[in-house]
Amino acid sequence: MLFVALMSGTSYDGVDVVAAEFTRHADTLRLRPLGHRELAYPDELRDAIAALLPPAATTVEAVCRLDNRLGAVFAEAAAVGVELAGGRADAVVSPGQTVFHWVDGGVTRGTLQLGAPARVAERVRVPVLSDLRAADVAAGGQGAPLVPAFDALLLDPAGGARAALNLGGIANLTVVAPDAPVLGYDVGPANALLDAAARRLLGRPHDTDGARAAAGRVHPALLELLLAEPYYAAPAPKSTGKELFHPGYLDERLAALGKPVAADDVLATLTELTARTVAAECDRHRVVEVVAAGGGVRNRTLMSRLAALGARRWRLRTTAELGVPTQAKEAYAFALLGWLSWHGLPGALPSVTGARRAAVLGSWTPSGPARAAAPPVVPRRLVIDGC
Incomplete structure (x- = not known):
């Protein structure tokens, strides 16, 4: 068919x-x-x-x-x-x-x-x-x-738990493990807040290749505010979208700091937010491999940070290696x-x-x-x- x-x-x-x-x-x-x-x-x-x-x-x-x-x-x-x-x-x-x-x-x-x-x-x-x-x-x-229905048929968990990661507006994770039910849920924002910041601060639809994020530094206070979001601690099953992670959400956190943050530093911090929240979930499920897809795969800074956080615990690759364009x-x-x-x-x-x-x-x-x-x-x- x-x-x-x-x-x-x-x-x-x-x-x-x-x-x-x-x-x-x-x-x-x-x-x-x-x-x-x-x-x-x-x-x-x-x-x-x-x-x-x-x-x-x-x-x-x-x-x-x-x-x-x-x-x-x-x-x-x-x-x-x-x-x-x-x-x-x-x-x-x-x-x-x-x-x-x-x-x-x-x-x-x-x-x-x-x-x-x-x-x-x-x-x-x-x-x-x-x-x-x-x-x-x-x-x-x-x-x-x-999408986990697709992941569950495609990924072979024989060698240990494997995760499929989609980096769209929202980061979604599917975990396929031996002798266990398939898990899948929305982790948090991927491109949703990054693209909102690029439009507000750069006048561009996105931060191409994560270049501006690479030029910035993570802002500890802003990252702490972002990581305090209750959604991350909520148990699965769970799903989210731009009804939570919208441009006003970012505006509120920036306003709460009481002082301006450079555009590159905002992008670096949002990139770190996605990398840390995703890596934490991969570590929690003790996966041996993460297979990524979605628009976020084009963000070299994000992918580099994910690879670094998973080093020696899980391997990061893309669905292109399995015959599916990212x-x-x-x-x-x-x-x-x-x-x-x-x-x-x-x-x-x-x-x-x-x-x-x-x-x-x-x-x-x-x-x-x-x-x-x-x-x-x-x-x-x-x-x-x-x-």
Whole structure:
């Protein structure tokens, strides 16, 4: 089967598009990557998304307008994905842009992703899977993270506990260990606060390669304030996003210091925050290896700091060594979730999300008559073609 998958993360800088072919051999599922594109959002669309995110106030009209604007963008992205697949696809997975994740007292009450899936289905004329988080939330789960289903099939824990790390707007960790349930949760901010600082202090969308952070020094008092965030001490399952780690969050901590901090020092401190919080979780789970992906992998300063903190305890490498492009890993993971849902198989892991049961994810927007799926066979292993 040929799946196209889209991914627009908490950094909301663009949409990643992938095409993948899945073939099943007994309980092994083989994924053949067919291509990946990164389609940047125009500044005006990024501003429209930012204007809708907490703690900003908004209106139903603004939500409706953005929902349909994103749907049009995702529709064109899906068409690119169909081209990557050779001009044909069986389905598209379009999880949408998360604009709110409602967590109250540590319990997820709801979640909202925008992206008008009917527009995508109309453009490419194949079924579209969307709203992937809601079923897990309804079953008492966090609705996130969902990528651990991919990690659990891909990583082999035979030689010891291994972790998959995604460095997007938020840093997510999956831990796969011998004879233990899969763990996965949001550790804290990765690019969310770094990009906010770059926009405020540098007038740029991000700190390219972490160059400005490398030129700065960690500010001890600011780091202490940031590390005091209660979220880090909360037990898993847990998930977070820009409803907590937004630009105003950083402004409040800087204001609390009572004196200005140089831009490079702010970036160096935020980089250290991500490195320390991630490394602490890897050490806690006694992992022997960390496999990283996401936009943060491009940040040389962050990756260098993570490698230094893990030296002699765990090895740091990227998913590219496993055949999965680092910038496309989450999109390929959602392609897998689409394959699972197509076959009536659950994609969320209760040990990760805290749900009462494993839920089949998403809502299908049809395009033409429904097609019967083959009888489900639960895969036990994922193999990437070419590796």
